[in-house]
Amino acid sequence: xxxxxxxxxxxxxxxxxxxxxxxxxxxxxxxxxxxxxxxxxxxxxxxxxxxxxxxxxxxxxxxxxxxxxxxxxxxxxxxxxxxxxxxxxxxxxxxxxxxxxxxxxxxxxxxxxxxxxxxxxxxxxxxxxxxxxxxxxxxxxxxxxxxxxxxxxxxxxxxxxxxxxxxxxxxxxxxxxxxxxxxxxxxxxxxxxxxxxxxxxxxxxxxxxxxxxxxxxxxxxxxxxxxxxxxxxxxxxxxxxxxxxxxxxxxxxxxxxxxxxxxxxxxxxxxxxxxxxxxxxxxxxxxxxxxxxxxxxxxxxxxxxxxxxxxxxxxxxxxxxxxxxxxxxxxxxxxxxxxxxxxxxxxxxxxxxxxxxxxxxxxxxxxxxxxxxxxxxxxxxxxxxxxxx
Numbered sequence: 001x002x003x004x005x006x007x008x009x010x011x012x013x014x015x016x017x018x019x020x021x022x023x024x025x026x027x028x029x030x031x032x033x034x035x036x037x038x039x040x041x042x043x044x045x046x047x048x049x050x051x052x053x054x055x056x057x058x059x060x061x062x063x064x065x066x067x068x069x070x071x072x073x074x075x076x077x078x079x080x081x082x083x084x085x086x087x088x089x090x091x092x093x094x095x096x097x098x099x100x101x102x103x104x105x106x107x108x109x110x111x112x113x114x115x116x117x118x119x120x121x122x123x124x125x126x127x128x129x130x131x132x133x134x135x136x137x138x139x140x141x142x143x144x145x146x147x148x149x150x151x152x153x154x155x156x157x158x159x160x161x162x163x164x165x166x167x168x169x170x171x172x173x174x175x176x177x178x179x180x181x182x183x184x185x186x187x188x189x190x191x192x193x194x195x196x197x198x199x200x201x202x203x204x205x206x207x208x209x210x211x212x213x214x215x216x217x218x219x220x221x222x223x224x225x226x227x228x229x230x231x232x233x234x235x236x237x238x239x240x241x242x243x244x245x246x247x248x249x250x251x252x253x254x255x256x257x258x259x260x261x262x263x264x265x266x267x268x269x270x271x272x273x274x275x276x277x278x279x280x281x282x283x284x285x286x287x288x289x290x291x292x293x294x295x296x297x298x299x300x301x302x303x304x305x306x307x308x309x310x311x312x313x314x315x316x317x318x319x320x321x322x323x324x325x326x327x328x329x330x331x332x333x334x335x336x337x338x339x340x341x342x343x344x345x346x347x348x349x350x351x352x353x354x355x356x357x358x359x360x361x362x363x364x365x366x367x368x369x370x371x372x373x374x375x376x377x378x379x380x381x382x383x384x385x386x387x388x389x
Contacts, residue, residue, distance in 0.1 A: 005109035009099045010078065013090060017053065017070055020044060021093040023116050024131075027080050028172050029087040031103075036060050038172045040080060042073070058168060060337050087175065089207075093118040096208075115205050130160075131167045131206060132198050138233040139197040163198045165339065166259075170282055171202065173352055174209075177279050179254060183211055188245045188258040188269040190215030193226040195259055200238045211255075215240040216248045245269050253278045260286040267384035270323060273353075274330050274388070281332065281353040284339050288312075288319040296378030305377075314377075320349055322370050322382050327353035329366040330388070 016022050025042040038058045045054040045067060053073030057064040068076060081088055081101055090097040096112040117135045134140055135150045145156045145163075152160045185203070187196045196215045204210040217223050217240060226240040241248065245261065245268040253276035258269030266285045273281035292315035297305050305311040320336060327334045332353030339350040360366070370385060 003105075003107050005107040006081075006099065006101070009088070009090075009097060009107070009109050010074065012095075012097060013077070014070075014074060016090070016092045016094070017044070017074070020051070021118075023091040023093065023118070025077070025091070026089045026171075027077065027085045027087065028089070028175055029085055030172075031084055031086060035084065037084065039168075040085070041168075042077070058172075060335070091116045091206075112208065115208065130164045131171070131202060132160075132164055134160075137201070139193075139201070139229050139235075142229045142232060143192065143194060143197070145194075159194060163194055166195050167198055167202050167206075169337075169339065169350060170199065170352075171207070173280055173282070173354060174203070174255065175207070177255075177354075179209065179279070183209075183254040184250075184252050185211045185213040185255040185257065186250060186253045187213070187215045188256065188272070189261040189265060190217045190222075190226065190240060191260075192222060193229065193240065195257070196226070196238070196240075197229070197233070197235070199257070200235055201233075204235070204237075210237060213238045214250065216243050216245065216250075218242065218244050245272065250276070252276065255280045255282070257282050259284040263287040263289045264383045267323070267387060270327065270353075270384055271387040274327070274332075277355060279355050281327065281351075283323070283351045285316075285320055285323070285349060285351065288316045290383050291315045291319045291379060294377075294379045294381065297376075298378060299376065301376060316349070318373060318377060318379070319382070320351060322373060323384055324351055324353075325366050325370050326384055326388060327351070329360055329363045329370075331355055331357040331360050 022044050026039060027042070028039040030038065036059050038060060041056040041058065043054050045052050047067065052067040053070060055066045055068060055073065055076070077088070081099070086101045088099040091114070093114060095114055098110045100108045117133050134146050134152060137146070137150070140146045141148070141150070144153065145160055146152055185199065190196045193215055196213070200211065200213050215226060220242045223240045223242045230238045230240070245258070245265055253273060256269060256273035256276070256278045258266055261269050261283070266283050270281060270283060292312060295305050295311065295315060304314050324334045324336050333356045334351065334353045336349065336351050339348045370382070374382065
């Protein structure tokens with residue numbers, strides 16, 4: 001990484017940090033895809049002993065937060081880009097910088113106008129970095145998350161945390177995709193649009209990759225409300241349409257989102273994504289009624305479903321395991337992890353599938369594994385498996 005672009009980047013970084021102009025630095029795009037460390041988010045924090053660089057290490061299932069003095073922190077950033085990651089995206093009060101390091105160690109630097117609100121005050125409670133800013137963000141105000149002074153309402157703090165956690169999890173997945181300039185994101189079952197607006201905002205204003213985006217919702221009143229908010233927010237390429245996951249007409253899907261689609265609606269969404277050959281499918285399932293009704297265990301596994309609450313949890317595990325395996329069978333590299341702590345919402349599992357191949361040579365073996373699971377638990381059918389034929 002010893003070249004002119006990297007040298008300029010670190011000179012600018014040191015100046016920006018010294019001048020207290022750093023808003024956020026995101027280090028991402030793992031060199032090793034098997035690494036549990038997905039990204040590092042760096043901000044400034046004002047502590048009793050002075051200013052420090054706050055590092056939030058984003059792992060798949062946990063965050064680790066540490067504070068470092070400026071010189072040590074910059075050294076750690078250099079090491080991270082030399083050993084663990086390829087990309088660094090810096091947001092400051094004066095400019096945005098993007099450094100991309102090739103596997104051979106050569107770097108490319110791009111400079112853009114600043115896109116985020118300037119930061120002038122740093123508190124210790126800023127340690128938990130938020131990717132979605134509140135100040136001036138019209139959709140947050142219109143959705144009731146912030147008040148007239150752009151402060152998060154106390155009763156909406158969990159929703160605000162959920163929104164940011166969602167963006168933190170999905171951001172590395174989208175960064176690594178090869179997308180055309182007119183890529184299309186579809187949010188199936190967009191509801192009130194909290195997460196739809198946040199994703200559009202981050203893609204357009206955070207990453208600088210404005211998408212064409214469609215929210216699909218069967219309740220017409222919510223569609224009308226969300227379209228009005230999109231207009232007020234000047235989100236020109238975001239629209240909401242009335243329709244169902246199964247039948248809505250869409251010419252193309254590059255990224256499919258389905259968060260908290262109830263019961264088999266999640267399966268309908270995954271099916272649409274697979275059939276459209278979407279590059280990325282992201283689901284946070286809600287309710288698992290179909291499998292729960294199907295369970296008929298007559299073997300030694302019967303104690304696992306003897307008690308009501310455990311039967312319900314077992315149904316959730318089986319349902320989402322089969323969904324993840326079906327995604328793998330059809331060429332998706334799949335991950336299942338906690339969306340957000342159950343402290344904030346009980347709907348906390350996220351399934352992410354990234355398209356990596358047209359035909360999985362292991363498909364038949366995976367389908368046999370699914371049949372083995374069904375046989376073990378006396379399940380005659382799984383709705384998604386049935387849809388796939």
